[in-house]
Amino acid sequence: MERAIKYNIKDDNLQKVEDLFNPYDVGAKPFLKWAGGKGQLLERFQELYPKELKEGKIKTFYEPFLGSGAVFFDVAQHYNIEHAYLYDINEELILTYRVIQKDVSKLLDFLYRYQKNYLKLDKKQRQKFFYDQRTNYNLQRFNIDYDRYSEQWFPRAAQLIFLNRTCFNGLYRVNSKGEFNSPAGDYENPTICDEQNLLAVHQVLQIAVIKKADFKEVVNDLKASSFVYFDPPYRPISKTASFKAYSKHDFTDNEQIQLANLFRKLDKKGNLLMLSNSDPKNHDPNDNFFDEIYRDYNIIRIPAKRMINSDPTKRGAINEIVVTNYSIE
Secondary structure, eight states, rough: OOOOOOOOOOOHHHHHHHHHTTTTTTOOOOOOTTTOOOGGGHHHHHHHHHHHHTOOOOOOESSSOOTTTTHHHHHHHHHHOOOOEEEEOOHHHHHHHHHHHHHHHHHHHHHHHHHHHTTOOOOHHHHHHHHHHHHHHHHGGGGGTTSSSSHHHHHHHHHHHHHHHHBBGOOOOOOSSBBBBOOOOOSOOSOOOOOOHHHHHHHHHEEEEEEOOGGGGHHHHHHSOOEEEEEEEOOOSSOOSOOOTTTTOOOOOOHHHHHHHHHHHHTTTTEEOOOOEEEEGGGGGGHHHOOOOOOOOEEEEEEEEEOOOOOOGGGGGGEEEEESSSOOO
């Protein structure tokens, strides 16, 4: 069954999307680098997805912590789902996803200008340009209505993508005030406007409902026989590590416990559930936090490479946990 796709892009770009159409896999991949992104784990995750998804029996997918969307893009393009519900508490992230979904051509116009203006600058000028944009980005957040879709959103989404593509380590990070505070990066020829991927992302997002919402919102939209994937802000694996600085909102152990309670509630409703998080045993072998709160479920430990540490020598192999409420075959 082919999905109905609504095109909302320029005529000269339409053929490019049609050339990509297949009708599922159009090559869409995450357009932002995000803390805890799952791109490197997708091959292993595909082994851990429920058999009902692989057999085409699941038609609706939910992701309450959207982030980079790596798992959504994988599921949407390789399995026969027809609807997706995507949530995140980060208003800037949701704004950008919705612009790509609705008005990707207008976003591309802004990104083209960013790329043209940035690439012609020398190193010193690029740094100044970056910090000017970062300052403007932080100031303008008070003038954006994040609840009402408008033309204000187009330059805002472009600015977020520009900063993500040109900041140090390519990582979106904010302080407790909600100010983007990643420093400038040093890239010779960054791809600021990835037209082909953004057109593909636009296409895949046509099956999605995208909401700025807390993870508990999933309860209000949940349909029977669905697959829910939870990728919450990671519990720090040490006192100095944190994977949760993508939002001004903290995600404490209390929130982790609330999520485990929701997991249990949805399990009783018969939904298929998968959750990932950092493994505290990487730092403390006696830390049984997740083993305790998910003791009734399957817990699998899989190796992953830490990619976001500012010190490249500390980006080593660690374990992550995956929790499921179904058997892995």
